[in-house]
Amino acid sequence: MIHSSAPAGDIPGASAGRVPSAVERCFGLPLEEFRDAHWGRRPLLVRGAQLGRSFDAVATAGSVDAVLSGSALRAPFIRVIQSGTDVAAAQYTTTASVGSERLQDVVDPAALARFWDRGATLVLNSLHRTQEPIGRLSREIGRDLGAHVQANAYITPAGVKGLPAHYDTHDVMVLQIDGSKRWIIHEPVLELPLPAQQGHDVGPATVHPPLIDTVLRPGDALYLPRGYVHAPETRNERSIHLTLGIQAITWVDVLRDLVGSVAADDPALRRAVPLHDAGLAAQQTQDAATRLAAVLAALSPEKAAGHAAKWSRRIATSEPVSVLGRTDHAEALTLDSRVVPRAGGASTVRASADNGVVVVSTPDRNLTVPAALREALQHALNGPTTARHLAGLNPGTTPEQALKLLQHLLRNNVLVLG
Numbered sequence: 216m217i218h219s220s221a222p223a224g225d226i227p228g229a230s231a232g233r234v235p236s237a238v239e240r241c242f243g244l245p246l247e248e249f250r251d252a253h254w255g256r257r258p259l260l261v262r263g264a265q266l267g268r269s270f271d272a273v274a275t276a277g278s279v280d281a282v283l284s285g286s287a288l289r290a291p292f293i294r295v296i297q298s299g300t301d302v303a304a305a306q307y308t309t310t311a312s313v314g315s316e317r318l319q320d321v322v323d324p325a326a327l328a329r330f331w332d333r334g335a336t337l338v339l340n341s342l343h344r345t346q347e348p349i350g351r352l353s354r355e356i357g358r359d360l361g362a363h364v365q366a367n368a369y370i371t372p373a374g375v376k377g378l379p380a381h382y383d384t385h386d387v388m389v390l391q392i393d394g395s396k397r398w399i400i401h402e403p404v405l406e407l408p409l410p411a412q413q414g415h416d417v418g419p420a421t422v423h424p425p426l427i428d429t430v431l432r433p434g435d436a437l438y439l440p441r442g443y444v445h446a447p448e449t450r451n452e453r454s455i456h457l458t459l460g461i462q463a464i465t466w467v468d469v470l471r472d473l474v475g476s477v478a479a480d481d482p483a484l485r486r487a488v489p490l491h492d493a494g495l496a497a498q499q500t501q502d503a504a505t506r507l508a509a510v511l512a513a514l515s516p517e518k519a520a521g522h523a524a525k526w527s528r529r530i531a532t533s534e535p536v537s538v539l540g541r542t543d544h545a546e547a548l549t550l551d552s553r554v555v556p557r558a559g560g561a562s563t564v565r566a567s568a569d570n571g572v573v574v575v576s577t578p579d580r581n582l583t584v585p586a587a588l589r590e591a592l593q594h595a596l597n598g599p600t601t602a603r604h605l606a607g608l609n610p611g612t613t614p615e616q617a618l619k620l621l622q623h624l625l626r627n628n629v630l631v632l633g
């Protein structure tokens with residue numbers, strides 16, 4: 216039996232024999248409970264001290280400072296916010312030579328330090344792209360919830376109001392990394408706003424007493440569904456928090472797409488709208504809506520499943536490809552090395568016109584595998600395995616054949632070491 220295990224260096228919290236989801240490692244409650252009771256519904260605040268865990272394996276003051284102080288940081292991977300407004304990048308970037316190129320947008324850490332001394336909030340954007348522990352956590356949470364996740368860090372000096380009271384159109388998971396920050400949170404002015412619904416006046420929400428008024432300390436985690444109005448501020452010490460922004464696919468996204476495809480199948484709905492006559496257009500709009508409602512009501516389960524699958528593929532985040540590691544790992548693979556499918560690594564397996572092989576489609580190429588290994592291949596694509604395990608499951612496959620198969624799949628980014 217092969218067990219999966221939490222990646223090394225991740226947030227502690229695994230209880231014996233069971234691997235908690237990333238959401239559970241952050242919030243201390245089972246994923247199903249989070250999805251049913253909180254996701255898109257209500258805030259959740261948990262204290263690191265109570266859960267007995269920290270976020271040190273994800274980010275620390277030192278790892279954040281290394282990004283800020285490094286010489287390869289470029290706009291727009293950073294924002295500088297002074298008194299609630301963005302400072303123009305030209306004020307903290309400089310030019311630098313890379314090979315024969317002259318770059319214009321390289322961040323000058325000395326300029327950042329000056330803005331910091333003057334009370335500016337520094338925001339590191341898209342850390343899921345550049346900091347692997349943050350990338351891994353973001354991908355896991357994305358898979359847990361079926362959503363896109365991106366990570367930004369907010370670094371605020373003591374005694375500063377960061378962004379003015381606002382709401383986001385994505386959910387946020389705030390992980391307090393260092394120092395502390397006070398969060399004053401109000402009910403939404405608009406429930407579950409969509410990206411196009413940014414910018415409503417939040418004033419009406421703030422006349423009521425806050426729903427939450429709390430200070431986050433290292434290890435604390437706060438979940439806010441989109442729409443909740445928040446105004447974070449530091450008090451007597453600086454603060455570093457990581458915000459995981461969760462962009463869910465909504466019914467509006469799926470239905471817009473579905474209506475488009477169903478309507479496009481109906482010649483009556485492909486007709487021109489008689490916009491030369493506004494009254495006639497209004498009446499025909501009603502007729503078209505009635506017709507569309509009837510077609511949608513008769514939607515087949517197969518078509519509904521096809522649409523759901525399409526959106527699932529759209530949000531699926533690929534695990535990174537290791538340029539050098541994949542060949543090194545393949546060469547060093549033993550009969551007992553554990554491998555797992557790489558998310559985004561292979562889409563389909565199909566028989567080939569040449570009966571001796573099956574074809575594995577990957578995003579950038581088609582691989583062929585001897586048809587005799589088809590069963591072993593399917594097992595390898597379905598979950599964690601080892602060459603010895605595969606050979607045991609498939610009597611027609613020797614351990615050496617299974618090893619060669621796994622090496623081939625590792626080299627071609629279909630599998631990764633697990």
Ligand SMILES: O=C(O)CCC(=O)C(=O)O
Nearest residue numbers: 336369377378387447458
């Ligand atoms: O800390 C701040 O100033 C703003 C943080 C924020 O709005 C967020 O993380 O969504």
Ligand SMILES: [Mn+2]
Nearest residue numbers: 381382383445
């Ligand atoms: Mn916000």
